[in-house]
Amino acid sequence: MIELDNVAYSYGGGELLSELSLQLAPGSFHFLTGPSGTGKTTLLKLCYGALRPTAGHARLFGTDVRNMDRDAVALSRRRIGVVHQDCQFLDHLSLAENVALPLTVAGEAISGQDQNLRELLGWVGLTSRANARPPELSGGERQRAALARAVISSPEVVLADEPTGNVDWEMSQRLLRLLIELNRMGVTVLIATHDLQLIRAAKSQVPARVLRIVNRRLQSAGVDL
Amino acid sequence: MSLQTLVALARGDKAADRVVPPTGFTARLTVFAAAVMAFLAVFALALSLAAGRLATSWGDELARASTVRISAPVGQVAAQTEAALRLLQQTPGVASARALSEAEQQALLEPWFGPDLPVSELPVPQLIEVTETSKGYDAAGLRLRLQAEVPGAVLDDHARWRKPLVAAAARLTVLGWVSGLLIAAAMGAMVTLAANAALSANAQVIAVLRLVGATDAYIARAFVRRFTLRTLGGAAVGTVLGIAAVALLPSGDETAGFLTGLSFRGWHWGIPVLVPLLAAAVGFAATAVAARRVLGGLS
Numbered sequence: 045m046i047e048l049d050n051v052a053y054s055y056g057g058g059e060l061l062s063e064l065s066l067q068l069a070p071g072s073f074h075f076l077t078g079p080s081g082t083g084k085t086t087l088l089k090l091c092y093g094a095l096r097p098t099a100g101h102a103r104l105f106g107t108d109v110r111n112m113d114r115d116a117v118a119l120s121r122r123r124i125g126v127v128h129q130d131c132q133f134l135d136h137l138s139l140a141e142n143v144a145l146p147l148t149v150a151g152e153a154i155s156g157q158d159q160n161l162r163e164l165l166g167w168v169g170l171t172s173r174a175n176a177r178p179p180e181l182s183g184g185e186r187q188r189a190a191l192a193r194a195v196i197s198s199p200e201v202v203l204a205d206e207p208t209g210n211v212d213w214e215m216s217q218r219l220l221r222l223l224i225e226l227n228r229m230g231v232t233v234l235i236a237t238h239d240l241q242l243i244r245a246a247k248s249q250v251p252a253r254v255l256r257i258v259n260r261r262l263q264s265a266g267v268d269l
Numbered sequence: 270m271s272l273q274t275l276v277a278l279a280r281g282d283k284a285a286d287r288v289v290p291p292t293g294f295t296a297r298l299t300v301f302a303a304a305v306m307a308f309l310a311v312f313a314l315a316l317s318l319a320a321g322r323l324a325t326s327w328g329d330e331l332a333r334a335s336t337v338r339i340s341a342p343v344g345q346v347a348a349q350t351e352a353a354l355r356l357l358q359q360t361p362g363v364a365s366a367r368a369l370s371e372a373e374q375q376a377l378l379e380p381w382f383g384p385d386l387p388v389s390e391l392p393v394p395q396l397i398e399v400t401e402t403s404k405g406y407d408a409a410g411l412r413l414r415l416q417a418e419v420p421g422a423v424l425d426d427h428a429r430w431r432k433p434l435v436a437a438a439a440r441l442t443v444l445g446w447v448s449g450l451l452i453a454a455a456m457g458a459m460v461t462l463a464a465n466a467a468l469s470a471n472a473q474v475i476a477v478l479r480l481v482g483a484t485d486a487y488i489a490r491a492f493v494r495r496f497t498l499r500t501l502g503g504a505a506v507g508t509v510l511g512i513a514a515v516a517l518l519p520s521g522d523e524t525a526g527f528l529t530g531l532s533f534r535g536w537h538w539g540i541p542v543l544v545p546l547l548a549a550a551v552g553f554a555a556t557a558v559a560a561r562r563v564l565g566g567l568s
C-alpha cells in the first residue's frame with residue numbers, strides 16, 4: 045500500500061530521518077511512537093505525499109512519489125484518510141460540511157441528510173454540533189471531526205497524527221474502536237501517538253505493530269509497552 | 270478550454286463554490302473595476318464606430334466627386350470641354366464624366382450671387398463632374414495630360430483638404446479599437462492581481478483542500494468561476510450604463526458633425542453586448558493563469 049524504502053528527510057538542516065524503511069501492508073495496524081520532535085509527523089507526511097523524501101523512495105500504491113505530479117498525489121490522497129495533527133478545517137463551512145469535504149472535492153453529491161455522514165457524526169459524538177463552525181469547537185471536538193473527515197470517504201489507508209491528544213480517556217477509546225472497526229473491515233491504519241496507554245489498550249484488541257523512531261530510524265518497540 | 274469546462278463553469282456546483290470562502294472586499298473591487306472598464310469600452314466602441322462611419326462616408330462621397338474646371342476664352346469653352354470629356358473617358362479609374370448644365374451651374378452659384386445671374390453671359394468656368402471608380406484614378410497623371418491637351422482645364426480632386434480628414438477619421442477608428450484592446454488588457458491585469466490576492470489569502474484553505482484530495486483543477490475552478498462571474502456581472506452593469514450614456518448624447522444629423530454623430534446606429538447597438546462577454550472571457554483566462562501559477566508555487 046504505502047512503502048518507504050531507505051528514505052531520508054531533512055528540512056534543510058541536518059537529516060531528521062535517514063535510511064528509514066517502512067511497509068504498510070494491506071490491513072495492517074501500526075502505531076508510531078516516540079518523544080515529541082523525533083519526526084513522527086514528518087514521517088506521516090512522507091506517507092501521504094505531502095513531503096517528498098530527500099533520498100530514497102516513497103511509494104504510494106505502488107507508484108514512486110517522485111514520478112507523481114500534484115494531481116496524481118491528490119488522487120492518491122482520496123484513498124488515504126489523513127488526520128492532520130492540527131486538524132485544519134475550512135472555517136467558513138459548518139462542521140458537517142467539513143466532515144463531508146473529501147466527498148465534495150471528489151465530486152460526490154452529499155446532503156445534510158446523508159446516512160453515512162449522520163452515522164459517523166453520531167459515532168464521534170458530534171451530532172448536536174453538526175451546524176457549528178470549526179472556530180466554535182473545542183480541541184477535542186476538532187479532533188473527533190478530523191477523524192470523521194478522514195474516514196468518511198471509505199479510504200484504504202488511515203494515517204492519524206495524534207488523533208487522541210485532546211480528548212478524554214473515554215472518547216479516545218471510542219475513537220480507537222472506530223479505527224479498529226475499520227481495520228477489521230480491511231482498512232490499513234497507522235496512528236502516530238505518544239500516548240502509551242492508548243497503545244496498550246489497542247494491543248489487547250488488535251494485532252498492532254508498534255514502531256519507534258530511534259536515532260533517525262525506525263525500530264520495533266519491545267514488549268515493555 | 271474545453272466545452273466540458275465551459276458547461277461546468279456555466280452550470281456551477283454549489284458545493285464546489287462554497288469551498289472557497291467569500292471575499293467581500295476583493296469581490297466588490299473586481300466588480301467595480303469591471304464595470305468601469307466596460308463603461309469605457311462602450312465609449313471607445315462608439316468613438317471607433319462613429320469615426321469609421323465618417324471615414325467611410327467622407328471617403329465615399331468626396332472621392333466620387335472631383336471636378337474639372339474649364340476656364341477659357343468664351344469661344345473655346347465648348348471645344349475644350351469636349352476635349353476634356355474625351356480625355357476623361359479614356360482615363361482609367363474614371364467611371365464617368367459629365368459637363369454640368371447651365372441650370373446646374375446656376376444652382377451652384379445661386380447661394381452666392383442670387384437667382385438672376387446670367388451664367389451663359391459671364392465668363393464662368395464650365396464644370397465637369399468626375400466620378401471615380403472605387404480604385405480611383407491617378408490624379409498626377411491626369412493633371413499632366415490635361416495640362417498638355419486642354420490648357421484651360423484644372424483638376425480639382427479635393428484631395429488637398431479631404432485626405433487628411435479621411436486619414437484622421439481612419440486613425441481615430443484604429444485608436445478606438447486600440448483603446449478597446451488596452452482596456453481589455455487592463456481588465457486582465459486587474460483580474461490577475463485580484464485573483465492572485467485571493468489565492469494567496471486562501472493558502473490555508475488550499476492546504477486543507479489538498480489534504481482531502483482536491484486536484485489543482487478543482488481548486489482553480491472554484492476561483493475561476495467566481496472571478497468570471499464577477500467580471501461578467503460588473504461588465505454587464507458598466508455596459509448598460511455606457512449604452513445609456515451614449516444613448517443620452519444629444520443627437521444630430523450625421524453631417525452636422527462628428528460630436529453629434531457619436532452614437533450607435535442601427536444594428537451597431539448590438540455590438541456592446543459583446544463587451545461583458547469579452548470581459549468574462551478575459552476574467553476567465555486571467556484567473557486560470559493566476560491559479561495555475563499560484564497553485565504551482567504552493568506545494
Ligand SMILES: Nc1ncnc2c1ncn2[C@@H]1O[C@H](COP(=O)(O)OP(=O)(O)O)[C@@H](O)[C@H]1O
Pocket residue numbers: 055060078079080081082083084085086087
Ligand atoms: N516545516 C518545517 N520546517 C523546518 N523544520 C520542521 C518543519 N516541520 C517540523 N520541523 C522540525 O522537525 C522536527 C520533527 O518534527 P515533527 O515531525 O513534527 O516531530 P513529531 O511529530 O515527532 O513531534 C522538529 O524538530 C521540528 O522542529
Ligand SMILES: [Mg+2]
Pocket residue numbers: 084085086129205
Ligand atoms: Mg507531531
